[in-house]
Amino acid sequence: MAAWLLRGLREGVVTTRYPRRPDDYGESFRAAVSVVPSAASPSDARLADLCPTGAISVETDRVLLDRGRCVVCGRCVTAAPDRFKFESGPEVASVRRAALVVPKAGEEGVDLDGLREGLRTQVKAFRRSVHVRHVDAGSDGSEEWEVSALLNPVYDVQRLGIYFTASPRHADILLVTGAGSIGMLDPLRTTYDAMPDPKVVVAAGTDATSGGLVHPSYATAGGVAAAVPVDVWVPGSPPSPFSLLQGLILAMQVLSGEAVGR
Amino acid sequence: MSAAPPTVRLAPDELAGAVGERVAGGRRFAGLVASGDDAGSTILRAFIAGGPSFEVVETELPAGVSEYPSLTPSVPAASWYEREIHDLYGITPAGHPRLDPLVLPLAGTDRAHPRPGSSTAVGQLTLDRSPLPAHVTGEGLFTIPYGPVRSGVFESVEYLVESYGEDIPHLRTRVYYKHRGIERRFSDLRIRDGVLLAERVEGTASVAHAVAFCQAVESLTGVDPTPAADLVRVVHLELERVACHLDSVIRHTEGSGQAVAYARMSLHKERLMRLRARLCGHRFGRGVAVPGGVSGPLLLEPADALAGIEALEEAIAKDMAVLMQTPSFLDRLRSTGTLPSDVAEIHGALGPVGRGSGVVNDVREDRPYGGYRLLGVDVAEPEPAGDALARQRVRLEEISSSFSLVRRALDELSASRAEPTWCRDMPEADGLGVGWVEAPQGELLYLVEVRRGRIIRTAPRTASFHNLALMPQAFRGDILTDFVFIEASFGLSMAGVAR
Structure with missing residues (x-):
């Protein structure tokens, strides 16, 4: 026992200070793809063919990318680096599905500073703890690793008052992974119904948002919204622990009635 | 990389004998996969390990033929493969001891089969709440369904633990919940x-x-x-x-x-x-x-x-x-x-x-x-x-x-x-x-x-x-509290099982 204690102490503090402070690794992680603002005419329909999941659409005056469908394979970034680029930083989750389509109408960028200030004050203000129930609705298995990573000493979500629970009766947040396999829709709905109000649903990952590469399929519903009402969307294939953490903080905002229209 | 694997093609009723002979001869049965085409015929391919490549022993079931003699009685490791093929192709291995559904639900077997390899229309799966029937019967025995929603951050799977309290005489797994097609x-x-x-x-x-x-x-x-x-x-x-x-x-x-x-x-x-x-x-x-x-x-x-x-x-x-x-x-x-x-x-x-x-x-x-x-x-x-x-x-x-x-x-x-x-x-x-x-x-x-x-x-x-x-x-x-260690020590991914 003493041997273990010493080993733990010798390591020092390894925990990130996100969201109070930016995190170097979180900032450098390729979390999403963005459309590069360009003066050139975008009406090149071949850009849409680059994407294996149909996330890119070309309109007469602009190119749109739906992060809810994007699996961040980077094929468009490699083929057309003047049109697409990787976006770093954890802040990719949204409380509106439509907001995952970038660039948003009328704006090319996102007010990241404002968003981060919101996250910081939110965490400071949040005195109550929240309990999270995870359900896998047809994931590829990698999402579960990233969700579990939130409990490791680096992310240590307990420091923010976030706890994982086995019982839906204790849960405030339902964190759902996977493309929405037909077999899991019923158990997922049952879990949701067993949770007390108020409750918030987080769709964790591109698969949970749209079915990703797995959809269309005779055995999936193309995302978990088929079974439960989703409040927070976290893109990524799989989403990084930082993106999941930001999604959970957004869910806390929704719970406390402070959801920003992002 | 290797060239095409050595392949033997046989009649459907010769497949079980040929695979059984190879396994009895000390070679390893490595799997059985099917492939359908749009005309309705299905090819079954058994993989046999041994030598520098995998030997493929195959047979073709023409359209309209939906039965062949099961491999499982002589090669028990083929059991799950034959159950899966039965689910996905509607092909029956005659003589299979226990042909429970594995990757598809129990109910709604009348829909069109997915038949991977073909491009014919597939029936969308439907929700299914039917419980699997108990296998072990006796006084005081009951079944504990564990899952598909697990207690913790795990992949979904249902274990059916047949038990009379602590000991586990029989365990079954139901993986269809995660089947993604x-x-x-x-x-x-x-x-x-x-x-x-x-x-x-x-x-x-x-x-x-x-x-x-x-x-x-x-x-x-x-x-x-x-x-x-x-x-x-x-x-x-x-x-x-x-x-x-x-x-x-x-x-x-x-x-x-x-x-x-x-x-x-x-x-x-x-x-x-x-x-x-x-x-x-x-x-x-x-x-x-x-x-x-x-x-x-x-x-x-x-x-x-x-x-x-x-x-x-x-x-x-x-x-x-x-x-x-x-x-x-x-x-x-x-x-x-x-x-x-x-x-x-x-x-x-x-x-x-x-x-x-x-x-x-x-x-x-x-x-x-x-x-x-x-x-x-x-x-x-x-x-x-x-x-x-x-x-x-x-x-x-x-x-x-x-x-x-x-x-x-x-x-x-x-x-x-x-x-x-x-x-x-x-x-x-x-x-x-x-x-x-x-x-x-x-x-x-x-x-x-x-x-x-x-x-x-x-x-x-x-x-x-x-x-x-x-x-x-x-x-x-083993008893119920050993479950977590047995599962973790197998270290398997349900996504890879149910696909």
Whole structure:
């Protein structure tokens, strides 16, 4: 026992200070793809063919990318680096599905500073703890690793008052992974119904948002919204622990009635 | 890469005899996959391990024929494969002892079958609430359904524990909840999109799946990756193995309440995932393998990568040494979940599950491919005890041999002076290719059929699927509280089972 204690102490503090402070690794992680603002005419329909999941659409005056469908394979970034680029930083989750389509109408960028200030004050203000129930609705298995990573000493979500629970009766947040396999829709709905109000649903990952590469399929519903009402969307294939953490903080905002229209 | 596998074609009623003869002769049954076409005929292919490739024993069931003599009575390991084919193709193996649905629900069997390989219309699955009937009957016996929603962050699966309290005389698994119809989804994809989907069949073994898929495609064209590209693949494959094995250890420490060990091992895993991301831009190594090689060089200089790997290796080894002397940890694993050697041998158990019961089937050694032909492999010594502790020991040895392979691969990469070709041009080639990789869970086989640049059929045969059928056999004399250790020590991915 003493041997273990010493080993733990010798390591020092390894925990990130996100969201109070930016995190170097979180900032450098390729979390999403963005459309590069360009003066050139975008009406090149071949850009849409680059994407294996149909996330890119070309309109007469602009190119749109739906992060809810994007699996961040980077094929468009490699083929057309003047049109697409990787976006770093954890802040990719949204409380509106439509907001995952970038660039948003009328704006090319996102007010990241404002968003981060919101996250910081939110965490400071949040005195109550929240309990999270995870359900896998047809994931590829990698999402579960990233969700579990939130409990490791680096992310240590307990420091923010976030706890994982086995019982839906204790849960405030339902964190759902996977493309929405037909077999899991019923158990997922049952879990949701067993949770007390108020409750918030987080769709964790591109698969949970749209079915990703797995959809269309005779055995999936193309995302978990088929079974439960989703409040927070976290893109990524799989989403990084930082993106999941930001999604959970957004869910806390929704719970406390402070959801920003992002 | 190897040429097309040696193939024997037989009449449907000769298949069971031919496969049974080979297995009786000491060769290993490695799987059975089906492939349908639009005209309604179905080809069944049994893979037999032995020699430098896998022998394929196949038979064609013409349209209208939906029955053939079952392999299972003479080759019990074929049982799950035949159940799955029955689900997906509506083909009945006559004489199969227990043809319960496996990947599809119990109800609604009247819908059109998915028949991967064909492009005919498929009936959308429907919700199903029917319970499986109990198998064991007797006074005081009851069934505990455990899942599909689990108590913790786990993949969904339902275990049906038939018990009279603590002992578990019988266990069944129901995997259909996670069935995503992946094999049918491969149909008609372009090859480069197929790689992306392969990475998502079993997401924790993304690199292994991508490489096995690519090797199957490469075997069609006859174009091998350059040695440098092969070495980059080895680096990612072996780091993926370490990550999966660490995950199994983490679940053991969590289950046995070793809070500090749990925190330490989770920290090591996080650092490893970050190192993997620094090497390729993705924490799970996605996007690395492409047909013809790899998408690019390692993103770290070999010296920097080596420094990171050596630091990690040392930290893990030190903590593992303490863990393997912590009695409260060892007590939970010792004599828990014993899989008898003879059962493992007959079934052809794969990966750490097989090795933990004294059965060594390592495709890196038996049928070397890619960078392993250059580097060689020190396959972990078998641990004949068959319990969770033996499987844990095997994993620890594999972690150290994986690190050693990564170091050697990095040495070779830094020794080459000229800028190598990372990806060779692939000519278009039609046909049926087979690729194999020793994934973290064990031998992974890919069958890929291509026509005019499009995928006709992709059948990933995962070690998770093959080994999960063995799990009930490991419950002899174990009680409910041992469950977590048996499951974690098998280290399987349900995504790879249900697909």
